[in-house]
Amino acid sequence: MAQYTRVAGSVGLITLQNPPVNALSAMVRQGVVDTMERALSAPEVKSLVICGQKETFCGGADIREFGTKMSGPPLTPLIHAIEASTKPVVAAIEGVALGQTGASRGDSGSTAS
Numbered sequence: 001m002a003q004y005t006r007v008a009g010s011v012g013l014i015t016l017q018n019p020p021v022n023a024l025s026a027m028v029r030q031g032v033v034d035t036m037e038r039a040l041s042a043p044e045v046k047s048l049v050i051c052g053q054k055e056t057f058c059g060g061a062d063i064r065e066f067g068t069k070m071s072g073p074p075l076t077p078l079i080h081a082i083e084a085s086t087k088p089v090v091a092a093i094e095g096v097a098l099g100q101t102g103a104s105r106g107d108s109g110s111t112a113s
């Protein structure tokens, strides 16, 4: 799933929650879609941060779903929706961050879209 909280008054925080590595399962993708919609429609929210939990950002696609019937929102439109967001979205990356083009493992950092 993805948990939505508001921090520092105007910042919406979306936390990827899918142990052990916060992989993008169908439930997590749906959670990101839902929490993005909620944050974007809240006038008091001016910017968004996406993070993982337990010192891990995201292990990429959920390998436990490989070979199963696709369900939930597809990943590419989800990423495009984040990029097209009308509010700034920052990824707070700690630990592993895996995706289609590679992987990184770092202490901490952030990227903006």
Ligand SMILES: CCCCCCCC/C=C\C=C\CC(=O)SCCNC(=O)CCNC(=O)[C@H](O)C(C)(C)COP(=O)(O)OP(=O)(O)OC[C@H]1O[C@@H](n2cnc3c(N)ncnc32)[C@H](O)[C@@H]1OP(=O)(O)O
Pocket: 020, 021, 023, 032, 050, 058, 059, 060, 061, 062, 063, 064, 075, 096, 098, 099, 100, 101
């Ligand atoms: C909305 C936010 C935006 C996020 C942007 C993401 C952009 C993604 C874009 C495109 C994606 C394209 C497709 C892909 O993502 S392909 C990549 C799929 N991922 C992998 O292949 C990762 C494979 N895993 C690893 O390389 C390692 O496990 C690593 C994540 C580096 C962690 O290594 P380590 O700390 O050494 O831990 P373990 O290898 O022992 O693993 C611990 C347990 O975690 C389970 N695991 C690992 N990866 C996944 C995964 N992707 N999905 C589900 N589960 C995963 C692993 O099986 C271990 O489980 P257990 O302890 O039960 O054995």
